[in-house]
Structure formats: structure tokens, C-alpha cells
Amino acid sequence: MITFIEKVEELTEIIKQYKINNKTIGFVPTMGALHQGHVSLVKRSKQENKICIVSIFVNPTQFNDKKDLKKYVRDIDGDLNKLASSGVDIVFAPSVSEIYPDTGDAGPVINLCGLDTYMEGAFRPGHFKGVAQVVKRLLDIVTPDKLYMGQKDFQQFTIINHMIKTLHIQTELVVCPIIREPNGLAMSSRNERLTPATREKAGIIYKCLQSIKKNQNKKSISDLCNFGIKKLNVYPFQTEYLIISDGNTLKPLNNIEDTDYAVACVAVFAEGVRLIDNIILKQGH
Ligand code: AMP
Numbered sequence: 516m517i518t519f520i521e522k523v524e525e526l527t528e529i530i531k532q533y534k535i536n537n538k539t540i541g542f543v544p545t546m547g548a549l550h551q552g553h554v555s556l557v558k559r560s561k562q563e564n565k566i567c568i569v570s571i572f573v574n575p576t577q578f579n580d581k582k583d584l585k586k587y588v589r590d591i592d593g594d595l596n597k598l599a600s601s602g603v604d605i606v607f608a609p610s611v612s613e614i615y616p617d618t619g620d621a622g623p624v625i626n627l628c629g630l631d632t633y634m635e636g637a638f639r640p641g642h643f644k645g646v647a648q649v650v651k652r653l654l655d656i657v658t659p660d661k662l663y664m665g666q667k668d669f670q671q672f673t674i675i676n677h678m679i680k681t682l683h684i685q686t687e688l689v690v691c692p693i694i695r696e697p698n699g700l701a702m703s704s705r706n707e708r709l710t711p712a713t714r715e716k717a718g719i720i721y722k723c724l725q726s727i728k729k730n731q732n733k734k735s736i737s738d739l740c741n742f743g744i745k746k747l748n749v750y751p752f753q754t755e756y757l758i759i760s761d762g763n764t765l766k767p768l769n770n771i772e773d774t775d776y777a778v779a780c781v782a783v784f785a786e787g788v789r790l791i792d793n794i795i796l797k798q799g800h
Contacts, residue, residue: 517598518605523613523656526568529605530658538565542659542686544650547571547608548588548704549597552694556663559691561602568657569598571608576615577645588704607657614652622648625678633765634758634780635670635791643674650675654686662686667693667701669780669793673765693792695721701792708788713751717790720783723747724794727759727779731771731796739779747783755782755789762799775799 520526533540541560545553553569560567571594578584591608598606630636631643654662662679664672676688694702698718706714723743730739736759747754758767762776771777776799782791 517595517603519595520605520607521609521613523609526605526607526656530656533566534658539661540564540566540568540657540659541661541663542653542657543567543569543603543663544653545569545571546573546587546704547594548590548707549594550694550702550704550706552665552667552702554597554601555694556665556691557598557601557603559689560661560663563689564659564661566605567601567603568605568607568659569603570653570657571606572614572649572653574614574645574649575611576648577642579639579641586708588707614649622651623682625651625681627674628677630670630674630677630765633670633760633767634756635782638755638782643670646671647674647678651678651682654684659686661689663689663691665693666690666793666795667703668791669762669778670765673762699725701790703790705788705790709786713785717752717783717785719747719749719752720781720790720792721794724779724781724792728794728796731777736768736771743779743781747781751785753784755784757781759796762795771796 541564543556543560557567557569573587575584625647627643636643664675672690679686679688696702698715699721700717723746727739727743740757740759743757744754759777759779760767761774762778768774768777775797777796778793779796780793782789
């Protein structure tokens with residue numbers, strides 16, 4: 516049975532009991548509008564911990580575009596249905612004032628060391644400061660043993676990993692694979708806003724990333740990116756960026772040989788909907 520909690524105080528009390536009884540806690544932060552990508556994180560968390568807590572909180576501080584915040588799908592009943600057989604123990608769905616009480620405390624200033632200046636950060640100013648702020652708040656409340664995030668948001672998990680290390684937070688980050696629709700499109704709450712025809716065609720994004728991976732040792736980075744952008748920029752798609760970066764620093768690469776951990780990240784607009792995806796080209800150790 517899922518316990519539904521809206522108040523920080525109530526959750527804190529239950530977590531205290533879990534800790535007394537040595538129950539390990541896995542935590543999956545989400546913004547709701549759940550799909551099988553989210554459910555995969557919940558299942559992994561439940562496999563590896565005694566207790567799984569999912570938060571559903573549309574965080575206003577990470578939306579640089581307030582219209583985007585307004586449009587964000589909110590469907591708590593649908594979310595609870597999706598989670599019904601996932602094994603989740605607690606769904607924590609606080610209000611904005613629960614997470615940001617009017618105390619004037621904005622939380623610690625976290626130096627993101629430039630990780631927030633590339634890709635998403637370049638096009639969504641302030642976004643990752645908001646993400647780091649809310650994840651820090653949630654980790655303070657939930658104090659999980661493990662935190663589950665998706666590779667889908669590559670820059671996000673890289674920044675949260677940096678924050679955990681910098682602030683010596685006693686939580687292990689577990690990054691889970693991207694779950695895709697049958698045509699390869701990365702699952703996202705935003706996919707619902709595409710027309711069926713565009714949603715089908717959007718499989719091109721993953722095909723393009725796969726083709727970059729296949730050709731990474733045959734072409735220069737600029738040729739790979741130009742080729743990808745050309746392939747993607749066919750109506751109704753418009754590429755915002757396609758960048759090949761070092762997986763640790765997120766700095767755009769000039770040569771694939773310059774690192775042993777490289778990732779290609781892309782953001783594409785389709786019918787006013789912003790879709791992101793990525794593929795790891797080579798994985799360091
Ligand atoms: P969101 O609700 O979009 O903030 O996402 C919550 C978590 O789910 C984040 O860690 C995302 O990276 C992860 N996630 C979103 N989409 C997917 C997907 N298609 N596959 C795996 N994880 C995902």
C-alpha cells in the first residue's frame with residue numbers, strides 16, 4: 516500500500532522510525548506526470564533498498580520560462596495509478612510553501628564550477644541553480660541512502676553528483692538507463708504534447724545519436740555535429756543544440772581522443788515542445 520504524504524513534518528517522523536529500525540531508503544525525485552522511465556527508477560530503488568520514497572513536486576525555481584511551468588502536466592491520481600504496482604512505499608507530494616517556507620533561507624550557495632554553463636544551462640539560465648536547490652532541500656528531508664536519477668538528464672545528474680561530493684552528502688547517486696518508446700524516442704512527460712505523427716517521427720533523434728556513436732572514430736567532431744543537425748532539422752524539428760562533451764566536465768570537445776568519457780547531448784524543438792536526449796559515446800572508468 517502507498518502512503519501519501521504532503522507535510523514535511525509527517526514524513527520526517529516516519530523516516531525517523533525507518534532509521535531506528537535500520538531500514539535503508541531509496542529516493543526518486545520527480546515532477547510527476549509519471550511514465551515508465553520514472554517507474555524504472557522506482558523499481559530499481561525497491562530492488563536495492565528496503566523502503567522507496569518518490570517525491571512529486573513541480574519545482575518553480577527551476578523554470579526559467581514561467582509559461583513552461585504553467586503548462587507542466589499535473590495529474591496526481593494518474594501518477595498514483597502508474598505507481599500502484601511499482602513497489603513504492605511513500606509518495607511525498609508537498610506544496611511549494613512546504614519546500615520553501617517563508618524563512619528567507621534560500622539554502623546554501625552551491626558552486627557548480629561551470630557545469631551549469633553548457634548545453635541546457637546555456638539555454639535555460641538559472642535552471643540548474645533551481646535544480647540543485649530543490650534536490651538539496653529534498654535530500655535534507657528524506658536523507659536517503661541512495662538517490663535514483665535518469666541518464667536522460669545527463670547534465671542534471673552530473674551536477675547533482677558534483678553537489679553530493681562538494682557538500683559531502685551521505686547519499687549514493689545511482690544513474691539509471693534511459694527508457695525509450697518503441698521508435699527510440701526517450702520517454703518524457705512532454706511527449707504527450709506532441710501530435711501522434713510528430714511523436715512517431717521523433718524517433719529520428721535517437722537514430723541520429725546512434726549514427727553519431729557509430730561514426731565517432733571515422734569523422735571529426737564538427738563533421739559529426741553538422742551531419743547530425745542536418746539530419747535533425749527537417750520539419751517539424753528544429754535543433755537547439757547538438758554538442759559532444761566530456762562526460763565529467765561537460766566541456767564541448769574538439770577531438771574525441773581528448774577524453775575517455777564522451778557524451779553527445781541534444782535538444783530539439785518540435786511543435787513548441789522541447790525534447791532532450793543523449794548517448795554515451797565512450798565510457799571512462
Ligand atoms: P522529471 O520528472 O522529468 O524531473 O524526472 C524525474 C527523474 O526521472 C529524473 O531523474 C529523470 O532523469 C528521470 N527520467 C525521466 N525520463 C526518463 C526516461 N525516459 N528514462 C529514465 N529515466 C528518466
